[in-house]
Amino acid sequence: xxxTQRVNDTYFTCGQLSVESLKxxxxxxxxxxxxxxxxxxxxxxxxSHQELRRxxxxxxxxxxxxxxxxxxxxxxxxERLQQQLEKLPQPVLAFCASGNRxxxxxxxxxxxxxxxxxxxxxxxxxxAGIGVSASLLKRQPxxxxxxxxxxxxxxxxxxxxxxxAGAFDPKKTERKTVDLxxxxxxxxRAAVSRFEPDQQRVVLSHGQCVNYKYLIVATGLEIAWDKxxxxxxxxxxxxxxxxxxxxxxxxxxxLVQGLSxxxxxFTQPPMxxxxxxxxxxxxxxxxxxxxxxxxxxxxxxxxxxxxxVLFGVAEFVPPLMAYVKKYxxxxxxxxxxxxxxxPSQTAWFDVTDAQGQVKRVEKPFDMLHVVxxxxxxxxxxxxxxxxxxxxxxxxxxxxxxxxxxNVFSLGDVCSSPNAKTAAAVRKQIVVVAENxxxxxxxxxxxxxxxxxxxxxxxxxxxxxxxxxxxxGGKLLPTFPLxxxxxxxxAWFLKTVMLPAIxxxxxxxxxxxxxxxxxxxxxx
Ligand code: FAD
Numbered sequence: 215x216x217x218t219q220r221v222n223d224t225y226f227t228c229g230q231l232s233v234e235s236l237k238x239x240x241x242x243x244x245x246x247x248x249x250x251x252x253x254x255x256x257x258x259x260x261x262s263h264q265e266l267r268r269x270x271x272x273x274x275x276x277x278x279x280x281x282x283x284x285x286x287x288x289x290x291x292x293e294r295l296q297q298q299l300e301k302l303p304q305p306v307l308a309f310c311a312s313g314n315r316x317x318x319x320x321x322x323x324x325x326x327x328x329x330x331x332x333x334x335x336x337x338x339x340x341x342a343g344i345g346v347s348a349s350l351l352k353r354q355p356x357x358x359x360x361x362x363x364x365x366x367x368x369x370x371x372x373x374x375x376x377x378x379a380g381a382f383d384p385k386k387t388e389r390k391t392v393d394l395x396x397x398x399x400x401x402x403r404a405a406v407s408r409f410e411p412d413q414q415r416v417v418l419s420h421g422q423c424v425n426y427k428y429l430i431v432a433t434g435l436e437i438a439w440d441k442x443x444x445x446x447x448x449x450x451x452x453x454x455x456x457x458x459x460x461x462x463x464x465x466x467x468x469l470v471q472g473l474s475x476x477x478x479x480f481t482q483p484p485m486x487x488x489x490x491x492x493x494x495x496x497x498x499x500x501x502x503x504x505x506x507x508x509x510x511x512x513x514x515x516x517x518x519x520x521x522x523v524l525f526g527v528a529e530f531v532p533p534l535m536a537y538v539k540k541y542x543x544x545x546x547x548x549x550x551x552x553x554x555x556x557p558s559q560t561a562w563f564d565v566t567d568a569q570g571q572v573k574r575v576e577k578p579f580d581m582l583h584v585v586x587x588x589x590x591x592x593x594x595x596x597x598x599x600x601x602x603x604x605x606x607x608x609x610x611x612x613x614x615x616x617x618x619x620n621v622f623s624l625g626d627v628c629s630s631p632n633a634k635t636a637a638a639v640r641k642q643i644v645v646v647a648e649n650x651x652x653x654x655x656x657x658x659x660x661x662x663x664x665x666x667x668x669x670x671x672x673x674x675x676x677x678x679x680x681x682x683x684x685x686g687g688k689l690l691p692t693f694p695l696x697x698x699x700x701x702x703x704a705w706f707l708k709t710v711m712l713p714a715i716x717x718x719x720x721x722x723x724x725x726x727x728x729x730x731x732x733x734x735x736x737x
Contacts (some may be wrong), residue, residue, distance in 0.1 A: 215451035218679070219313055220414070220425065222329055224304040231309050233261050233269045248295075250310045252281035262515045270411045276302050282315050292323040299324070317539035318729070329415070330402075331359045335426035337406050337416060339363025339391055341371075342432035342625030345720045348396040349647040349713035351722035355398055362416070362424070364606060365407040368394050369460055372636050372717055376709060378457040378466035378583075379499035381675060386713070388460065394721055406433075409597040422647060423631045428650055431599060431606045431623040435582035435634065436490060436591040439529045443582060448556030453581045457496050470580045476580030479561060481551040482519040483587040488634040491669035491681065493585040494534070500583070502674040515543040516577075518563055520550035525555050526633075527687040530671065530679060533698050537673045549575070551584060573689055594627055601636045604701055605629035610685070611662040613646050619653065622646045632685065633667030640720050641666045664730045666690050670708040678704035684731075692727060 216238040218223050218226045226715040230251065231239065239247060247270055248261045263279040271276040277488035278298045282291045299306065308316035321328045334350060336343045339361045347361055368391045376382035396400045402424065408417040417426045437458060439446050448454040453473075455466045462620035478500065489495075517538075523544065524531050524538070538545060544666045546565070552574070553562040561582055589595070595604030599615060607616050610630040615621035624642035626634045642663055649659040666684030670678045677700040684690045691697040719726040 218242070218307060219317070221317065221320055221331075222327060224306060225299070225320055225324075225327075226305060226307050227313040227320070228307060229312045230256065230260065231266065231537065233265055233337045235555075236266065236269045236273060239307050240275055244275065244305055244307040246276040246306045247280065248298060248302065248316075249277070249279045249308055250295075250308055250309040250316050251281045252283065253261050254285065256311060262456040266443070269275060271365070275528065278302060287319055287467075289322070291319055295323040297317055309643070311521070311557075314463075318548045319676065330360070331427075332358045332426040333426070333654075334359040334428045334430065335416065335467055336361045336399075336430045336432060336626070337409075337422060338432035338434055338547065338625070338718065339365070339368065339395070339434065339435050340625065341636045341716070341720070342434070342642065344368070344394050344431070345639060345643045345723075346430055346432065346552070346624060346646050346704050346722035347399045348721055349725065351396050351398045353647060353651055359370070359396070359440065360400040360402050360404055360424070361395060362390055362402045362404055362418070364403060366391055366403075366421075366500070369638075370713060372489070372708075372716075373713060374457045374460065374463040374600075375489075375495045375672060377463035378455075378496055379503065379672070379675060380467040382709065384460065384464055391715070393537065396723065399453075399626075406593055409442065409593065409599055411598055411615075411621055413623065414620070427620060428654065429618075429621045430646060430650070431621065431627060432625045433591050433594060433627045434541060435588050436548065437590055438587045441587045442551055442584070444556065445554045449584075452556035452559055454554060454556055454584065455582070456584045456586065457492060458584075458586060459472070466496065468501075470503050470505070473504070473513060473581050474509050477516070477578060478581040478583075479577060479579045480515070480517045480583045480585075481561075482517065482521065482585055484520045485526075486634055487585065487588045489669060490633055491610050493519070493583075493673050494524070496583045496674045498537055498584075498671070498673045499675060500542070500581075501537075501543060505541060506675075510541060515541060516545060516546055518546045518549040518577075519549060520548065522547050525681070527681060527683050529689060529698055531682045532636070533700060534681050535623065542690040554584070556583065556669040558703060566630060568726050590627060599623075601629045603629070607652050610665070612649050612659045613642060614649060614659060630663065630665070630667040632663075633669060635667045635669060636720075637682070637715065638666060638670035640715075640728045644728050645730060662692065662730065664688075666730055670704060670712075672705075672708070673700050676705050677702055678708055680707070690731060712737055 216227045267277045316606040370387040373382045377384045393589045404418040406416045480497040537575040549563045592605035601607035648661040669681040
């Protein structure tokens with residue numbers, strides 16, 4: 215197969231063609247060959263343009279000769295190329311010694327038609343997209359790399375649980391995207407509306423295509439607020455809130471301070487969600503406030519969990535149950551929020567019993583903290599990159615796509631079965647950066663991801679059970695301490711250290727606490 219570089223659907227380039235290779239060009243569907251290399255430039259082994267023309271005639275390919283001196287492309291050359299492109303049947307394969315002149319001449323002749331091209335194209339400028347770009351550029355400062363991200367602002371979402379408990383300034387979770395784009399990367403402010411991995415390009419929402427050699431998919435996940443009837447209209451009023459939105463986390467704290475009696479409902483949707491512990495973290499921190507204000511006995515607290523267990527890693531359930539008991543909270547398992555009516559302060563849950571029968575149950579509330587259902591973004595789910603559940607389908611150890619070797623993915627959107635957290639992203643960045651660059655060099659992929667994710671369970675203001683675990687729930691504590699014990703040091707880590715590590719290390723290519731354990735594919 216002839217190695218060619220696509221500029222757009224009508225114009226492709228390559229290095230020196232031999233008389234024999236013209237057959238491959240014909241078989242790959244080209245209708246014309248354009249020789250841009252002056253005869254005799256490369257010595258005896260360079261065929262003359264007449265020899266190439268004769269073979270093209272035999273094969274039924276159109277042929278044109280526009281000699282361009284190396285390092286001296288002129289506007290006359292560009293005009294001649296334009297004239298030829300008006301006549302030649304397309305697609306055209308243009309060649310010179312390396313293909314570079316053929317690319318540069320086209321840019322000069324048809325500037326508006328050249329689609330941007332990057333060695334690495336990153337889709338999504340969240341935790342994963344910015345972090346991996348910074349790490350790649352740290353290793354190879356000259357890499358041509360662009361980040362496609364529509365949002366003007368970037369958020370440190372892990373602190374929103376603290377904002378909802380009055381323990382963190384919301385403004386400190388927001389920064390301008392432009393200030394975070396790593397030096398050397400280009401920011402394309404747009405959203406991707408289609409992935410076309412077979413053509414090595416993405417299509418932006420305004421229709422422009424961007425081409426790449428390697429793609430990194432880091433779009434995060436999509437929050438499906440609309441899957442709960444009445445929720446969007448109620449949020450921010452009637453005691454209905456969610457720490458999953460920047461503007462609503464402060465409202466959670468307002469509600470917690472204002473509630474002195476009544477019913478407080480907390481909800482957890484079906485997995486997977488980002489930060490699986492966040493629904494109960496909101497409950498513990500609210501209860502802690504009511505407990506310390508001596509109001510808890512007047513407040514009926516209930517966690518409605520669409521799943522069947524309090525936490526997915528069994529070792530952490532006993533310390534969490536101790537807090538559930540301390541706060542007198544009720545646990546309603548297999549109870550999935552499906553509808554909310556704000557004005558009447560009523561919520562409806564589909565409750566599944568032991569026989570699998572589903573019954574709709576109505577519950578009044580004074581405060582409702584909702585964690586909404588979450589899914590892969592449509593743009594990924596409806597693309598050739600998706601697995602059957604819609605996530606970007608990667609090998610969980612290498613984070614390389616299983617069908618497209620030049621595609622990698624990390625963060626919440628990738629199919630790896632780890633806890634979807636920024637902590638996981640911190641480790642995945644190293645894996646993707648090292649594996650992608652090795653692949654670019656034709657080397658074996660050197661680094662394996664161990665599934666590390668972390669969930670700092672804020673069981674009370676000032677204390678955290680630091681749950682750190684990998685694939686299959688294997689405990690992976692960073693510190694040599696019993697991870698099931700609530701600790702003040704973990705609170706300091708969560709509120710002071712981790713935000714600093716995020717902004718100043720992870721997004722800047724400094725890989726602190728980032729290297730995964732030496733995982734093998736048998737772990
Ligand atoms: P994101 O950071 O969400 O970024 C995705 C980016 O992709 C966004 O900027 C978006 O605009 C962009 N994008 C989307 N679609 C497109 C498109 N079509 N084209 C281009 N760009 C697109 N993690 C922890 O480690 N610890 C915690 O304690 C913790 N607590 C959390 C509490 C809450 C309330 C929440 C909401 C999250 C929490 N997390 C926690 C999870 C953590 O924030 C995420 O796992 C992390 O942000 C994932 O990074 P990401 O880059 O994959 O996604």
